[in-house]
Amino acid sequence: MPTAAKRPIHSLLLDEIENHLATLNERPYRAKQIVDWLYEKRVGSFDDMSDLPQALRQRLADEFGFGNLETVRVLGSKDTTRKFLFRLSDGSLIESVLIPASPALYGERSDRRTICVSTQVGCAYGCKFCASGLDGFSRNLDASEIVQQLLGVEKATGERIDNVVFMGMGEPLANFTNVVRAIRIINAPWGLEIGARHITVSTSGLAPQIKKLADEPIQSRLAISLHGATDQVRDRIMPVNRKYNLTTLLAACDYHASRKKQRIYFEYILIADVNDSEEQAHLLAGHARRIGARINLIPYNTVEGLEWSRPSREKQERFLSIVRGHGVVATLRREKGHDIEAACGQLRLQTKRAEENALI
Numbered sequence: 562m563p564t565a566a567k568r569p570i571h572s573l574l575l576d577e578i579e580n581h582l583a584t585l586n587e588r589p590y591r592a593k594q595i596v597d598w599l600y601e602k603r604v605g606s607f608d609d610m611s612d613l614p615q616a617l618r619q620r621l622a623d624e625f626g627f628g629n630l631e632t633v634r635v636l637g638s639k640d641t642t643r644k645f646l647f648r649l650s651d652g653s654l655i656e657s658v659l660i661p662a663s664p665a666l667y668g669e670r671s672d673r674r675t676i677c678v679s680t681q682v683g684c685a686y687g688c689k690f691c692a693s694g695l696d697g698f699s700r701n702l703d704a705s706e707i708v709q710q711l712l713g714v715e716k717a718t719g720e721r722i723d724n725v726v727f728m729g730m731g732e733p734l735a736n737f738t739n740v741v742r743a744i745r746i747i748n749a750p751w752g753l754e755i756g757a758r759h760i761t762v763s764t765s766g767l768a769p770q771i772k773k774l775a776d777e778p779i780q781s782r783l784a785i786s787l788h789g790a791t792d793q794v795r796d797r798i799m800p801v802n803r804k805y806n807l808t809t810l811l812a813a814c815d816y817h818a819s820r821k822k823q824r825i826y827f828e829y830i831l832i833a834d835v836n837d838s839e840e841q842a843h844l845l846a847g848h849a850r851r852i853g854a855r856i857n858l859i860p861y862n863t864v865e866g867l868e869w870s871r872p873s874r875e876k877q878e879r880f881l882s883i884v885r886g887h888g889v890v891a892t893l894r895r896e897k898g899h900d901i902e903a904a905c906g907q908l909r910l911q912t913k914r915a916e917e918n919a920l921i
């Protein structure tokens with residue numbers, strides 16, 4: 562839990578602020594003033610909310626915290642992927658990634674700036690290829706800590722974010738309530754005003770929560786980290802598959818597809834000699850066709866200390882063309898700057914280890 566006992570103001574919805582103000586006998590329009598200060602003018606304290614009476618500012622400051630993230634490191638430059646390492650109020654480290662114009666990635670083909678946000682400190686799901694899972698799970702982020710990653714990156718870069726993917730550290734659907742709350746704030750006209758179609762939640766396959774998300778009145782997009790087209794392959798690299806196998810997962814995807822207009826995306830990291838066979842490509846395409854999903858193929862990013870590697874370019878292209886041969890819409894990420902573009906979780910792990918070493 563965050564050390565500050567005060568509830569962070571960036572985790573409240575507008576009607577909650579209104580209700581709270583009512584208990585203080587304040588007029589409802591004050592709530593709108595407050596969210597304007599938070600999400601339009603982006604002030605860093607209640608004291609800066611100059612059109613609120615001094616007594617109210619004090620009262621709010623007594624009850625709510627701001628919990629700004631401290632920017633520890635930024636890697637990368639304007640035209641490339643940039644990584645932001647943030648320290649939370651309890652000292653935990655998380656990272657966000659800002660991805661520049663990326664045709665046909667998660668949003669529409671355009672020059673959108675996409676932020677990849679973290680939802681937990683560490684991850685309990687322990688996928689064998691992933692840096693985020695290496696150090697285990699510490700805690701969930703609260704909604705404010707998720708929202709503030711957007712505010713922090715926009716402040717540091719002076720650029721506006723127009724696409725959000727929940728693909729940083731952590732399993733978003735294992736932190737369901739806070740993630741849904743953060744999506745509401747990110748999506749709200751009084752909040753960050755990013756369209757739900759530009760918000761994508763990624764999951765390693767928590768089938769019951771996928772169904773629960775399908776029942777929520779939000780139109781965000783869903784990405785499934787599939788990484789294997791059979792139980793045999795998924796069992797080897799993703800322990801979650803032993804709990805929710807492929808049949809269960811695909812049934813949950815069906816349910817989601819039946820409740821939402823949004824198309825599902827299958828994320829598929831290509832790992833040499835693990836999931837890159839032609840047979841997997843055919844089976845993957847079959848699953849995608851049945852569900853109406855699109856496929857994003859991602860060459861594996863090497864993680865220090867892990868044995869996996871990406872297949873050759875030729876093999877990647879071959880996999881892509883087999884999938885496309887089935888009439889499925891698929892993309893293959895062909896990014897440069899392998900070192901900085903490394904998947905979320907790696908920068909944090911590096912820094913954490915360096916700090917630990919410095920202490921020894």
Ligand code: SAH
Pocket residue numbers: 690691692727728729730731732733763764765785786788828830859860861862863864904905
């Ligand atoms: N826990 C969620 C969201 C965070 S992971 C999930 O698993 O979907 C975000 C994406 O990065 C996932 O698709 C994950 O499989 C992928 N990923 C993890 N490690 C990677 C690596 N070393 N190279 C490429 N992608 C990786």
Ligand code: SF4
Pocket residue numbers: 684685686687688691692693694729730731732765786
């Ligand atoms: Fe967790 Fe996702 Fe990494 Fe798996 S891939 S360990 S679920 S963050």
